[in-house]
Amino acid sequence: MRVVPQLVTIALIAVVAVPVSARLVPGTRPWLDSAGLLHPLVVAGIVPDHGAEDGKHQGNAGRGPPVIADEVQIHPLRDVISAIGSARGIQAVELSFGVTGRLKALRVAPGDRVAVGDVIAELDAETAQLSVERARLVLEDRQKTFDRLGQLAQSGTATALQRQDAELALRTAALELQAAERDLADHRLVAPISGYVGLVEPQVGDLVSSSTTITRIEDRSSLLVDFRVPERIAALVRVGDAVQATAISTPGEVIEGRIVALDNRVDEASRSLKVRAMIGNADDRLRAGMAFRIDLAFTGDSYPAVDPLAIQWGADGAFVWAVRDGKARQVPIRILQRNAADVLIEAAFQPGDLVVTEGVQTLRPGAEVSVAPPRT
Structure with a gap:
């Protein structure tokens, strides 16, 4: 029961x-x-009834096993190269005095913004000032001697040789005054560029020389990032190409930039080309020395794009099933690029071919198939 x-x-x-x-x-x-x-x-x-759902597939309908297939799409090959580089200001200079002396005054503090010509620091210049005054007095005396000999030469009481010696002494005194004034100017350190002042290590009263770095001024209104790209794309990179920069410290923020310079040779050890990009920093949130990830995108030739489900593997490599004249055809492929939604391949497709995405387990080469439209 x-x-x-x-x-x-x-x-x-x-x-x-x-x-x-x-x-x-x-x-x-x-x-x-x-x-x-x-x-x-x-x-x-x-x-x-899959045979009557979509008009564009009716011509391929048969009494063979049903499959889901779609037309071959053509998409461009997109290659994105990522590299890591360090940033620096668009201009930067380390400042030091041209002469040895005792530091008398510091006119700036770390972090200050300065313009071209602003005084950064001063040395004790009393001796240099005395040298200028002495040279000025010597020049005035030589000028008087030269003028006096000129008057005597008109009356015939001074020779041409005396006047020539006086002229040489006058010119020498002028050069000594210029040297003294230059030495005095070297006791004042001025900003050669606009930018922000870095840390100042020496203190007032320290004895400094030409090898003593007082501070560093950096213009970070824009930043330069040096990075390297593989040799295989060295010929594709051009000055002016767009890049996307992302600071390692702020991974969610993308900054647009452009390539401004290329090295003139590929490094033989790393087989890479050095590239320089510029990114904006108008709001001054970024700092020199920060690490950035640089993304450089290239658009190449167009190739067939298929659904990842369509790709099969056999003893001879990858292939897809194509529906041609209502029959299944096995088409060998070479995978070029895998994307989120499709795969770019090289394949010998013919016009009107449909690529099978579902039902491949029932297919045999040359067998008739019944094509159903893709699910929506």
């Missing part, structure tokens, strides 16, 4: 499972067709 309920249960499961499998598993449709069940289920509306 227990057999009858079990048979009823099995029958109910079959009534539910057969239509569901016919809808979701394309491989069951040929089995139902051979058993004579597919047509009644289609007529009753329980199972959809």
Whole structure:
């Protein structure tokens, strides 16, 4: 007596499972067709008629196993190169005095913004000032001697040789005054560029020389980032190409920039080319020395793009199933690039080919297939 309920249960499961499998598993449709069940289920509306759902696939409909296929799409090859580089200001200079002396005054503090010509620091210049005054007095005396000999030469009491010696002495005194004034000017340290002052290590009263760095001024209104790209794309990089920079400290913020310079040779050790990019820093939030990830995108030739599900693997490598003249064809491929939504490949497709994405497990080379439209 227990057999009858079990048979009823099995029958109910079959009534539910057969239509569901016919809808979701394309491989069951040929089995139902051979058993004579597919047509009644289609007529009753329980199972959809894939052969009449989409006009563009009707020409490929047959009595073979049903598959889902779509037209071949053509997309450009996009290559993105990422590299890490360190930033520096668009201009930077380390300042030191040209002479040795004792530091008398510091006119700036770390972090101050200065303009060209602003005084940064001063040395004790008393001796240099005395040298200028002495040279000025000597020049005035030599000028008077030269003028006097000029008057005497007109009366014939001074020789041309005396006047020539006086002229030489006058010019020498002028040069000595210029040297003294230059030495005095070297006791004042002025900013050669506009920018921000860095740390100042020496203190007032210290004895400094030309080898003593007083501070560093850096113009960070824009930043330069040096990075390297592989040799294989060295010929593709051009001055003016756009880049995207992301500071390692702020990974969510992307800054637009451009390439401003290229090295003139590929490094033989690393097989890479040094590239320099410029990024904006108008709000002064970035600092020199920060690490940046640089993304450089290239758009190459166009290639067929297929769904990742379409790619199969065999003994001879990767391939896809194509529907050509209503029959399945095995097309060898070479994978060029994997993206989030598709895969770019090299393949010998013909016009009108459809690429199979579902139902590949039932296909055989040269066999007729019934094409259903892709699911939406």
